[in-house]
Amino acid sequence: MRLVDIETVEPGQYLGKTIFSANGTVLLSTGVQLTVFMISTLKRLGVTAIYIDDPQFRDVETQDMLSEETKRAVINQMSETFEALRSGKEFSTKAISQTIDQLLDDVMRNSSVMVHLSDIRTADNAAYVHAMNVCTLSALIGLNMGLNMIQLKELSIGALLHDIGKLNAPEIQEGRMHHSWRGFELLKMKREFSLLVAHVAFQHHEHVDGTGLPRGISGDEIHAYAKIVAVANAYDNFLYRPEGDRPLLPHEACEQLNALSGTTLDHEVLTQFMKVVSIYPNGISVRLSNHKIGVVVGQHRGLPGRPIVRILSKADEDTVDAKEIDLAQHPTLFIEAVLN
Numbered sequence: 001m002r003l004v005d006i007e008t009v010e011p012g013q014y015l016g017k018t019i020f021s022a023n024g025t026v027l028l029s030t031g032v033q034l035t036v037f038m039i040s041t042l043k044r045l046g047v048t049a050i051y052i053d054d055p056q057f058r059d060v061e062t063q064d065m066l067s068e069e070t071k072r073a074v075i076n077q078m079s080e081t082f083e084a085l086r087s088g089k090e091f092s093t094k095a096i097s098q099t100i101d102q103l104l105d106d107v108m109r110n111s112s113v114m115v116h117l118s119d120i121r122t123a124d125n126a127a128y129v130h131a132m133n134v135c136t137l138s139a140l141i142g143l144n145m146g147l148n149m150i151q152l153k154e155l156s157i158g159a160l161l162h163d164i165g166k167l168n169a170p171e172i173q174e175g176r177m178h179h180s181w182r183g184f185e186l187l188k189m190k191r192e193f194s195l196l197v198a199h200v201a202f203q204h205h206e207h208v209d210g211t212g213l214p215r216g217i218s219g220d221e222i223h224a225y226a227k228i229v230a231v232a233n234a235y236d237n238f239l240y241r242p243e244g245d246r247p248l249l250p251h252e253a254c255e256q257l258n259a260l261s262g263t264t265l266d267h268e269v270l271t272q273f274m275k276v277v278s279i280y281p282n283g284i285s286v287r288l289s290n291h292k293i294g295v296v297v298g299q300h301r302g303l304p305g306r307p308i309v310r311i312l313s314k315a316d317e318d319t320v321d322a323k324e325i326d327l328a329q330h331p332t333l334f335i336e337a338v339l340n
Helices: 036-044 068-086 093-109 126-144 149-160 179-188 195-203 224-240 250-259 267-276
Strands: 002-005 026-028 049-053 285-288 293-298 308-314 320-326 335-339
Touching (some): 068 093, 093 149, 126 267, 179 195, 224 267, 250 267, 293 320
Antiparallel strands (some): 002 049, 285 335, 308 320
8 A cells, every 4th residue: 555645646546544533433444446525525624645555555554553443442432531521521431441451452462563653634533543642652662661561551541641631621722721730630530540640641741851831840850651641742743733734754753853852852762762663654655865766665673764665667568667675785775755
């Protein structure tokens, strides 16, 4: 499959990756043949890029950390939780705990997979996909840092609910209170959760140099869970840019994160993050320094900047030659640009 800009998608092409609705149900399934109406609807929903099934790259897969079943469960659970809060009702801590167990099972099973946050976002499901992405990334970073299962579950619940304070709070919308305070107040009342869960919501916008919000604490005053979620949250926000700026590509987002190391973000957490993230995801088109254009088809864990790239060239009128270049074996060759 190949990742392409929605503006270049043509009717008759086949969808390469499932798109979920706001409540976790399937909006469009893998393999559906796209129509003019479907493409127009995706654009209206705010989708900017999708995976398509390309016969020349049919063997290229994006290895997902979470199964489709788990993704549906997480998105649906976040939809129900947010709806309960908007209605002034209590949300189910037991259901959230069970959903996190399912997510952690997937993370533990697929811990060797390089993370690529490939789920397509719409205006309706963006908040839920963001929560799922931050949770998944945080769990994997925590696993890489040696956290035990109890710690991983505390971290993951806090990561999933890190933005809960943004909901149903006029004082937040009017700028009288930072959403971190509101999130802390909501979660500390949930006795079924560790108080550390509430501190993730409280501290994930604090900076290690003391310039963050809401209290301006620094260094070791910030809990390790919050430092992890801060990195995951910043990365996913760079990819989606909810404020309306141009979304960054994964390698651009990683450059931005590295620029924040030691000031906004914790250096050790960033080091662990860079070990698990896919900078040039499978399916993305790139131009190499030898001016050849190809598609990323494989990864090397620990060498995120040196993927395997497939180059296609026309041998004759009816034949296309495919050649794969493993950048790990060609130190003088590098990716010059990512092509949208």
